[in-house]
Amino acid sequence: MKTAELHSLFLTCRSACTDTRTIQTDDIFFALKGDNFNGNTYASKALEAGAKFAVIDEASAHTSQHTILVENVLQTLQELASFHRNYLGIPIVALTGSNGKTTTKELINAVLSQKYSTTATKGNLNNHIGVPLTLLSMNKTTEIGIVEMGANHLKEIAFSCHIAKPDYGYITNFGKAHLEGFGGVERVIKGKSEMYQYLTNHGKTIFVNAHDPIQIEKTKQAKIYTFGKSDHKVDVGVNYIDAQPFVSCAYHNYAIQSHLIGDYNFNNIAAAITIGHYFKVDDSAIKTAIESYIPTNNRSQIITKASHKIILDAYNANPTSMRAALLNLEKQEGTKIAILGDMFELGKDAHKEHTEIVKLATALEIDKIYFIGENFNNVQEYSEKLTLYPSFEAFQAKNPNLDFLNATILIKGSRGMALERVLDLF
Template identity: 45%
Template sequence: MAQIEKLYQHYLKNPVICTDTRSITEGCLFFALKGDKFDANQFAEKAIADGAALAIIDNAAFAKGEQFILVEDVLTTLQELAKHHRKHLNIPVIGLTGSNGKTTTKELIRAVLAEHFKVFATKGNLNNHIGVPLSILSIADDIEIAVIEMGANHQKEIELLSNIAQPTHGLISNVGMAHLEGFGGFEGVKKGKAELYAYLSENNGYAFVNAANRDLTEMVDKASVKNIVRYNTTEEGAVSGVLKHSDPLIEFLWSFNGESHEAKANLTGTYNFENILAAISIGCFFGLSAEEINKGLADYFPTNNRSQLTKTEKNTVICDFYNANPSSMSAAISNLNGLTGAKKIAILGDMFELGEESASQHQRIIELALKNEIETLIFIGHHFYNTKGDFNANFFATPIEAAAFIEQQNWKDALILLKGSRGMALEQLLPLL
């Protein structure tokens, strides 16, 4: 603890953390993290030479003087420093996790709350055992409320991240067929995500819960969370909503305490409506007016390739290729089917981390897509390719092979869904569309 306090005093003088020597700033603290293919201990001396105040290392061979702080484990030290800083922050912290829609929901919450508060929200996808402590250590003294995204691919990870972020409020967007390999199946996903509810229960926190989602209501009841704020229901005092249009952008009605309001969002996909309601519910809870909430929603434009509607020179593309799993893939296909468009095309890439269920889940997505009114279906990746059988669709083992086919099509005025796991790098196909 004495060592953490010493580091914290340095941090308070210049609250900047660096883990990459390419981003060293004068007076920062450099944490020499290790990975499967790198050991930043060997760059500690360079970090000091480039201006870092201290280098935190866990290999004595690289200790070159007083500016090198030797610890047992650099990652653990980073996490402990973040926990120490969190204890000095007397602000609400909203912890957010879920199988699908985490980042979109986080950005919607940030956009709404920013109409009234000075808000910190997780940058990009810094939502793991390294990203969460870095996020906490990025929260400045003038921040009034924080939104911390927490991702996981195995059980006990949300528990770890909750103990670092120490959320006072929490939201699970949903639970679905994601990271099945690490979680050990859907029930494992539910158990892992429910670790956030368990933390809130133990620490008298508040849980925002989509009451229309049976899995979430079951999980929050099992965790015995005392403070529950429900939305998407007709309960008195709760936020409820009715979707009016989603073709292609979402328009809806929402109500709170008997008052109804019309609103729009610059998002496509009916599946995003529940994410919008979550943001509205949190806005209402923290006292924002309906005008502030609606303005926050209307001013948010997705730029992260998640449910992002993009107009190219020839077509309209739903860019949703940041990530994919069976649940989000099913929702995206169903949404495309419901949109107005003379020519609909789906370009779908492999879904990763499905373990033993990979073949069956890829086959299920193929079958689902074929049942919908989609003129052209393209499946890309070895998982889809190895499951193609006699299905009447276009299958390619790699994006490069698919690109050659796409270049020959000369599609115009088409509505195209481009979706797959991040590792498929489907963004390379966008210039062809």
């Protein structure tokens, strides 16, 4: 079936779905395959659950006129998404980066939705499957699309741009994330900069942090729109005020108080303000959007339990974000506790990077530090402030009931560590 024909059928459906557990009436189901699953075996179940069509790539699953047999389901999903993006013809804002992608995406969406009907990536569905599903979630009511793009190897951002064809782009930063897949920081920069290459080659606009020398260097030939301190030569001036306890900043005649902790979130806020300014969102509406946004899903959440102020940042971690979180913790008042879990996807750099975090953490004015995970447990250099546990289970066994009087507690680790489980111990 040609993409245009499939698109006509797609337009009669409610939405695209790849999981039979979330099927709703009149969805179109894409039977994707993975190392441990084969969606073709669930095609009949999807139709029984209410799907209007099931797109399959195995003849044995072709059981009715509602199953659509194609050569490759994943490729079909991606081609359909790109076709749908062209069909809608709306402006697409894309973003990537080593840290802060999802928070920045949520802030941009909060700001732009003050004036426009927007559709943004849900959660962190930002890979070769998530980007197509995001595009297919947009419809004729969508005025601006916001697409988050993630990557753990070269050419992945380039491929996402090929599908989404963004008109605008922003890279949050370049840091030590997914070092195992990329093969080093320089290749991280190269991989993320694939977005710059696409936008530059197509004459599109890039939003740039004027105080990031790498961003400035990489966009010298591009059409850029900059932000930074108001006393610099930038298109939008945003000034940092403080981050005690939440990040606040000044924009035009407004002081904006966010619900985000850590001065590392300032650039995320400034980028959202800048993009809102570019799209002519009213200043007061920008202020309302930033001040109304409350982080969720274990991302820089502030949770109060008894006398404890808990900074729950357990969605993900890499050396760059871990360092920023620890420096922010040191600035807090009163007793400071760090409960840190392993950082994943660091490859051959894992031992070196975990050692560096241990050295940093023990050098800071933090009262008690707990390190959880095999990588941290393998670090031999530590002080009396350090307590090591090879696993969460080992930590839980020794600390079934945590209690610190009037303490600020940072909980941070990679997603696989699931350190939000620590909350149950208070």
